[in-house]
Amino acid sequence: MSRSTTSTPTALRSSLAVVVTRAVIPLWLGIGAVLKIIDGSPSNLPAVIVKWFGGNGFDLRFLLEFTITVELVAVGAMVLLPSLARTVGIVMLASFVPVLIGDLALGAASCGCFGAVQVPPWVTLATDLFFLFFLVFVGRGVPSLAFTASVPSWRVLAVGLWSIAAVAVAFGLTAKGDEANGGGPHVAASVAAGPEEGYYLPDYTSWIGQPFQSLTIADWITGLPSDLDQGPQYILFYRKDCEHCHELMEVFFADRPPLPTTAVAVPERAGFPTANVQPFVCDECRLAELPSGYDWFLQTPVLVKLADGVVQCAAEVSVDNPVCLDVF
Numbered sequence: 575m576s577r578s579t580t581s582t583p584t585a586l587r588s589s590l591a592v593v594v595t596r597a598v599i600p601l602w603l604g605i606g607a608v609l610k611i612i613d614g615s616p617s618n619l620p621a622v623i624v625k626w627f628g629g630n631g632f633d634l635r636f637l638l639e640f641t642i643t644v645e646l647v648a649v650g651a652m653v654l655l656p657s658l659a660r661t662v663g664i665v666m667l668a669s670f671v672p673v674l675i676g677d678l679a680l681g682a683a684s685c686g687c688f689g690a691v692q693v694p695p696w697v698t699l700a701t702d703l704f705f706l707f708f709l710v711f712v713g714r715g716v717p718s719l720a721f722t723a724s725v726p727s728w729r730v731l732a733v734g735l736w737s738i739a740a741v742a743v744a745f746g747l748t749a750k751g752d753e754a755n756g757g758g759p760h761v762a763a764s765v766a767a768g769p770e771e772g773y774y775l776p777d778y779t780s781w782i783g784q785p786f787q788s789l790t791i792a793d794w795i796t797g798l799p800s801d802l803d804q805g806p807q808y809i810l811f812y813r814k815d816c817e818h819c820h821e822l823m824e825v826f827f828a829d830r831p832p833l834p835t836t837a838v839a840v841p842e843r844a845g846f847p848t849a850n851v852q853p854f855v856c857d858e859c860r861l862a863e864l865p866s867g868y869d870w871f872l873q874t875p876v877l878v879k880l881a882d883g884v885v886q887c888a889a890e891v892s893v894d895n896p897v898c899l900d901v902f
Contacts, residue, residue, distance in 0.1 A: 844871030
């Protein structure tokens with residue numbers, strides 16, 4: 575009787591470990607990969623990935639497609655290769671932890687793990703740590719998850735075919751252009767007028783000392799006035815639903831802008847928002863806009879100060895930190 579009581583928890587633990595390792599965790603990873611494919615937007619990558627890699631010149635669309643591929647391959651390996659499932663799961667989850675900690679440090683609202691679906695980084699971090707500790711401690715010593723020197727050929731072949739399919743899906747279904755933006759003639763026209771990569775990540779320091787009209791972003795703005803090279807002026811990038819943008823305009827631009835100001839509306843990939851639109855209070859601002867159909871990595875409000883058309887200052891600003899307003 576004592577022997578039976580002792581063996582029962584071991585059997586339950588083994589069964590639970592197998593289910594979580596080969597079904598629950600792959601489902602968790604697979605949902606994230608599928609949602610990123612559906613969204614198809616580098617703008618929803620983890621904030622720390624955008625900052626670390628995008629800021630150093632890496633192609634964010636490639637990073638999106640690569641991460642989707644890795645997640646899908648891991649799902650296939652965990653389901654089809656029992657002897658490697660635990661190891662693959664530990665490696666995947668452990669690699670997520672520093673990214674999520676970085677997102678928390680940056681104050682990101684979403685972890686970027688599930689595309690456009692907003693999930694706070696702390697929620698995903700807590701879940702991943704739970705799964706990680708489960709694999710390390712509960713999955714340890716489970717015979718059906720133990721590493722083996724040989725693997726049936728059919729399993730290796732299945733994982734290989736799955737991996738090829740994962741590459742095709744990740745790099746095919748997240749393609750930029752109409753397919754990534756929901757199609758339609760309006761989107762197609764917008765895509766033709768924006769960055770070829772499908773996104774734009776600004777490097778404000780490289781703008782300094784350059785004529786604004788010579789910057790790449792100037793080519794995509796419609797409505798820019800022709801007199802930007804005449805005296806000191808501001809260019810203010812804002813989003814129509816951005817409360818910080820509205821607050822900045824209320825304080826510094828509502829009655830009369832301190833200098834001639836062009837306000838450039840920045841859309842989301844799907845277009846300009848219709849909900850939570852803030853009142854536009856700068857009556858004397860000249861209006862311009864960037865095209866939809868792209869991911870614009872401008873953390874609005876962004877203020878640019880010009881002197882005879884040359885950029886003197888460019889920065890993300892706020893009411894409490896009104897950089898560029900005191901250059902002259």
